[in-house]
Amino acid sequence: MPEGDCTEPRGRPGDTVTEAEVEALVHGICFKNGPPTSTGVELEWLVHDRRSPHLPLSSARVETARAALRTKPLHSVVTVEPGGQLELSSLPAASLMECVSGVTADLAVVHDTLAPLGLTLTGLGADPWRAPTRVLREPRYEAMECWFDRTGRAGRRMMCSTASVQVCLDAGYEEPGPLGYARRWRLAHLLGPVLVAAFANSPFQEGRSTGWRSTRQAVWAGIDPGRSGAPALDQEPRAAWARHALDAPVMCVRTADGDGAPWLVPEGLSFRSWVRGGQPRPPTRADLDYHLTTLFPPVRPRGHLELRMIDAQSGTDGWVVPLAVTCALFDDAEATETAYRTVKPLAERAGPTPAPHSPLWLDAARHGLADPELREAAAVCFAAALDALPRLGAAPEVVAAVAAYADRYVARGRCPADDLLDAGPLEGPPVNGAPAPGKEIRR
Template sequence: MSAPSQSGGAPITDERQLVEYFENACKPPSRWRLGTEHEKFVFDRETLRPLPYAGEQSIATFLEKLQRFGWQPMMEDGRLVALELGECHITLEPGGQLELAGAPLDTIHETCDEIHVHLRQVKEVAAEMNVGLIGLGFQPKWSREQCAWMPKARYDIMKSYMPKVGSLGLDMMLRTSTVQVNIDYGSEADMIKKFRVGLALQPVATALFANSPFTEGKPNGFVSYRSQIWTDTDPDRCGMLDWVFGDDMGFERYKDFALDVPMYFVYRDGRYIDASGQSFRDFLAGKLPAMPGERPTMSDWDDHLTTIFPEVRLKRFMEMRGADGGPWRRLCALPALWAGLCYDSAALDEAWQLVADFSTTERNHLRDQAPIQGLATPFRGGTLADIARETVAIAQRGLERRARLDAHDRSEAIFLEQLAEIAATGVTPAEHLLSLYHGRWNESVDPVFSEFAY
């Protein structure tokens, strides 16, 4: 989810400061960077079970061993819950999913270098512990009850609140895994355009990266069950945000939306205070029931924004959130897709022209059906695969024009080759897994842990 919270700072005295939070994050194109986050499941190679937090073969031990590479421990209540090294963090999702939150980097080539260094490190530790790591959108074998909760107070608050607002929030926390990219914006107008393109094309990313067709050892009827889970997690903080396409969209409008999303917590002096369901507007007025008389700081605002989960999320950067976790070789494709679409002005214009006349009904149809039908989702006399092919081609041209070359004079477009193939065939990664399941895997999901482990 996010790096550990930071408390401190002066109280917010004017709601205008919340808008300035976004305005002050605008950067010229020369300073635009890409931050890639990717999660993976950690499992016992003998039993295939997810690891507990504590013990000889555990998540805590895994984090301890990673410190040999220079990672510094981050503690909560005396327990190791994260690592940091420079601008990178290794964090724990609620069910023990391990996440690398990468540094903001200039090129996809650098992102891939970062990913490969991380791969080498985690594979070395995993081999010593006889554990494996795998990238999938959803835990394919084990039930919610068989997944261990990580000892983080933030997650305890969410665990209690989630069942009050949706039926699948605990599955989201314990059993999903994603890859996402964080991108910069140059101005309010640039943010709006990227937000609209990102929302409209998020179903394309969902289908291209769809990789979660199994639940508790059986096909679940979806190609991206991870994406489906978000539709019944919490309607207050998830979804397609139809109002983003309205005339009043801007930093002010997003601020109003965020203020209306119920809170989870307040972080003070190393402690998470339960404020679940309470109002940030009341907090601004010094009337928060959890902390009467106190007013929020900008750190509180930053924390609150991390508890909002739409398909595209705005903070001091924008997060593209629609993709399932996947195999190592496909992780670089997600930042490449969005960099190609959003970091070249001609490509962004092309992408907007592609989606500008999508109606609200059509956008939501694609969002609803992509997790089920993937690239075969019907759309305007064709399928989502038609839109995917155009999208990938636009991104390829954008990356070619970006002209960020590696040592072999190759552009970042090389990282889109897998997506181009998926779009061309119309076969999602999930459908490939299903063909193996119904074929030589003899209707068992166990082989996925060996054949697709990192």
Template sequence: MINLTAVQRPGAVEPDQRRFRARVEAEAYVASVCFKHGPPRLLGVELEWTVHHHDDPRRRLDRHHLATALGPHAPPTLAAGSPHLPLPSGSPLTVEPGGQVEISSLPSPSLGSLVDSVTTDTEHLTTLLAEAGLVLGPSGLDRHRSPRRVLDTPRYAAMERAFARVGDAGITMMCATAGLQVCLDAGERADAATRFAAVTALGPVFVALFGNSPAPGWHSARTNAVQAVDPCRSTPLPITDDPAADWARRVLDTPLLFVRRDSDDWSAPPGVTFADWIAGALPDPPTRDDLDYHLTSMFPPVRPHGYLEVRYLDAQHGTDWVVPVALLTALMADPATVDRVVELCAPVADRWAPAARLGLADAATRAVAHRVVELGLPAVAGLDLPPPAAQAVATALTRLADRTALPGRQQ
């Protein structure tokens, strides 16, 4: 997880044990920590991939094999006692429940330097896996294996039990999907609501443009799985004038997914929300640390996390991740462009399901996508990408502009 708002210090951070006695305290806390204001300066990405055996992508992944491949970079959830060293450019490496690997970049003031550092770390990770006969998956969905947990932790066991009540979407999301996340500063207080609206409204357009998890009937099966898990924690936050207050209410009204205990059973009482916990549904009032942990169980398409964590992109093949990241960065770089994005995307801001199912075959989303790409192309030229990357991004976006153009408008 990227921290765009503070410099991370080595070593464990002492948990905040101050307790909440009233809902209003917790809502104020969520609004203050999830929307931190200031000039938009920093950018980060999180790249996630499924992992497969090179000789047979259908073979099950063994946790010990994966831990050996990752060596000193393996997280403790995979290999107890691991030093969990960062990758060469400083990115921490984590492993998701189904054995997916994830690189979380350090925050960067420059897209060019971000691309350089992530490329270095990705190449290092690819080499480590290759030496163990493993490869990174090329899409946002594991189409070769049914979902099954590789990690055995109380957190993920509790999640699997809770999600089992609503069908297969939960275990699919946990163990068979991979995403590309982009982290952007929330911006100055006066601009935060508009920036949040723009990033959120772009969701269906980006799902249609960059969906990369095909399955029967779906352009982005990953989007479908995530949003089908649990609406209160996974559906988009409405676009309003006060997203911080809306988010705080959503968080407090969402049922607990787990409750940390000394035992291995972290199951939460079904239906008990964090607000219920404050009101006395569990023996002791919750702490700030408990609320911080509850926040990690929320996964809407755009998650306020002190910064804006954009979660609606599927994992991309190879270096293709630079294209959507560059487009999003360019669109959010200038307040005038941000305002225009909100205006352009308003007609399709709620078309998540059609975009996920049909992609650019959804005519309404395709028309807006064309205008968004046209808006972003000149802005991308102003980014500090290295010349080869800049040319590759410009070429890819030009092709998308042609592909999304209405008949008679194609070059």
């Protein structure tokens, strides 16, 4: 949701900042308090050639698609990720159905635009065929790749080969209670493993089974915790996030616009150390804003809460179910209380390690709803969501889709990845949710 984004410019971006100013800025702008009235979603899609999904796409072909989409009257913001993934970011919507209707209309336009170019959107959490290949040649991604390559291949895979459904919700009230920001922050982290397990949809990588229901989540867990980890949950959220952001490693120091010089990629430099030492140059407010965009925890406060742990879903409307379930569990007070009581005991199993590196998060990614505790929690949460959705004004077809998903997967301790594993290695992308040619996915 662009409105309320904690990375939007404020003040004069060239002004240098002190440590106290940085902490106050992060503390004050990343949790916008008030009644939870807005809903948003960011849909990432893998993009494949319709006839030869195993082949990488050229930079020129991706740019042609991006240029074609720029000419279309879309309500969502369309961007391209480093590996050519397409992302649609909705505007803040006043209701779940307003969000669903707007994004559904935009997706129809995107599909119609890509089809003549021989391209299709694939809703999977990780690319099952292609090795990670970066197609965008921009300073940000050059620096990001350099930074990630110091610690292995997970960073490149994250950048170029993963896709998700990211649900965006208001932070919540200042006051305590089910809809208060502190409770919603904690609920997002406790509910995260249940959402990972219920919607795991990425069991393959480069043509082979990985042993994970959500390979995407396994990839994210392989990234440095300072970049992808969450702050401690036993602290006040705003203060904890401010400390986390200051102590997180600096990915890059940008050079002057237009001078052509590569961005600096420091090693072992936290933003707090940068502020204190002032080298290689004193950081500015704009540097702080940019630094916040390079942190990728499973729940990111950007004025609103951005839940980033759900795999992309197959089919043109598969994303509606995780959006609807998550909104219901956060925006209906009764469902929120039920969900919180259900997932709170799971915190003991997670242990002190923050998400997404804790044992519980890893079990969710590896086993999906085959894990009995996660299956039981998912069943209660889906039932609470189904009760709440009519109160939130959800259309009958959305309620029916959630109910069908609960019957097909949750009640059976399964997730979409299990369908894919039953069918064997994919030979082509699921087009509009259909099985790949030559393969029949057992339902």
